[in-house]
Amino acid sequence: MRRTSGRNRRRPRLQSCVLCCALSATGLLALVHLAALRAMHEKPAVPEAPYVLAAGETEVHVVFSTDCSPYQHWQSINVWYSARAVGQRGPVTRIASGCAAEEARKVAAEWLEIDPTGTFRAHFAPAGALRGGTYKYSNKPSGLYHWLTTARPPPFVDPSRGIVVLIDPDQMLLRPITAALGAGLRPSPRKGELVDADGVPRVLGHNLDGIAERVAPGVAAGQEYGLGGAWGDAGKPTAGKSWRSFDRGRVCGDGPCSRTTVREAAQSYAVGPPYVIHARDAVPLAKAWLRAVPDVHAQYPYLLAEMYGYSMAAANLSLPHAQVHHLMVSNAQAGGEGWDWVDSVPREQICGGAADSTPPLATRFDPSLPFSNDIHPPGPAAPAVVHFCQRYPAGGQKFGKHSVPHNAFSCDGGVFAFDAGKAAAAAIGAGSREAVRNAYVLCNVLPRLQAAQLAYKRDVCPKRGLTTWNEARTMHA
Structure with a gap:
């Protein structure tokens, strides 16, 4: 039986994951979309802001690329609520590529229902089709470049202190993402880890020697992915099969990328979302990325072509990235992610304190804790995002994004229904590290997603003339 809010009656009425993206649109439609969005944003906003930056504080703008499908629509809303729940200091923008005019209108209207302040934004861009065909993931560079160069309002009040955090729509924030790297940290007794003055771990990575204090012009960061440096051998007899006939000259010309070694590619450019880039580097990088993807995909017509394109574009601009592990957990079988912190948590704490709309205490970030975008936020050590692109079973429950209802x-x-007791018991009695990690993801994703759903209903449904709505714990994935 359906349960409502009870107040009133209703009035009538694999290791890496990639985005699904749009395949068709025109520049003319994009102009229509932008005009519609601009008209929506010209309405007076509620005089209430979820964050206020201090004088001189770095501006951090979280952005992600999608199409206009219902599948990526719910993920987009979830990104916003996860960012709001952890107190992310800055705007969150969905770049929606290839939307029809009516789709763009509906998204823009719903975004203003969700957040009348304009902190949650939508930007509409043409679909990123490649020469001679299509590659749906090419909307990532095309959408990013379009947003950076045409967005109104602009992405940053002051680009000299702006930071772009590019994530995927199936990434949920567990804690705020700031510009800080080595700022205020010292080496830990554990190899590949930096800790703060209280000894709390803040940064994980293979090679942290000489890491910069913060992301800045010429200093970028990203989550290390299992891309390796194979493209650094492209065109050579020693290259892997997929790269042996690859002509780097088509992508790099005679730029630095053409001379990048396997070692350099593996140590400085094997990154993926979250990418953290200074605003001054973002436009040239997005432009170089957009140019690189067609020639990469033409020779490497497989998944991850756009990620390799990003690596080569960054190398061609001599923009090495601090490759860190703590920005993401995703594949419970993987190394090179933020799992070291999860693995060090006692099993009884993996789901300890989790309940309806409440994540575990061991990884719960208190958004009332003071911090700025120039330092590491306080609180317990935890990865910045969960990239929920796998299936995660624990305690007779499971979560998989492809099974989430589009409504x-x-x-x-x-x-979403969530049984904290069963999940906690599964973590404690788990027979493998992978099973514990699955419980960790489940105990973070389901309560946070449930809290986001409830917040959405209370934000949006009254604006649609409703006085009651469905809060029954009946959804499963």
Whole structure:
């Protein structure tokens, strides 16, 4: 039986994951979309802001690329609520590529229902089709470049202190992302880790010697992915099969990328989302990335072509990235992610304190804790995001993004069910490290997603003339 809010009655009425993106649109439609969005944003905003930056504080703008499908629509809303729940200091923008005019209008209207302050934004861009065909993931560089160069309002009040954090729509924030890297940290007794003055771990990575204090012009960071440096051998007899006939000259010309070694590629450019880039580097990098992807994909017509394109574009601009591990957990079988911190948590704490709409205490970030975008936020050590691109079973429950109903955020649909007791028991009694990690993801994703669904209903449904809505714990994935 459906349960409502009870207040009133309703009035009538694999290791790496990649984005699914749009395949068709025109520049003319994009102008229509932008005009529609601009008109929506010209309405007076509620005089209430979720964050206020201090004088001179770095501006951090979280952005992600999608198409206009219902599948990526619910993920987009979830990104916003996860950022709001942890107190992310700055705007969050969905770049939606290839939307029809009516789709763009509906998204823009719903975004203003969700957040009338304009901190949650939508930017509409043409679909990123490649020469001679399409590659749906090419909307990542094309959408990013379009947003950086045409967005109104502009991405930053002062680009000289702006930071772009590029994530995927299936990434949920567990804690705020700032510009800080080595700032205020010292080496830990554990190899590949930096800790703060209280000994709390803040940064993980293979090679942290000489890491910069913060992301700045010429200093970028990213989550290390299993891309390796194979493209540094491209065109040579020693290269892997997929790279043996690859002509780097088509991508790099005679730039630095053409001389990047396997070692350099593996140590400085094997990164993926979250990418953390200074605003001054973002436009040239997005432009170089956009140019690189067609020639990479033409010779490497496989998944991750756009990620290799990013690596080569960054190398061609001589923009090495601090390759860190703590920005993400995703594949419970993987290394090179933020799992070291998860593995060090006692099993009884993996799901300890988790409940409806409440994540575990061991990884719960208190958004009332003071911090700025120039330092590491306080609180317990935890990865910045969960990239929920796998299936995660624990305690008779499971989560997989492909099984999430597309009406996950609505007034009529219910919210996710979550049995904290069963998940906690599964973590404690787990027979493998992978099973513990699955419980960790489940105990973070389901309560946070449930809290986001409830917040959405309370933000949006009254604006649609409703006085009651469905809060029954009936949804599963």
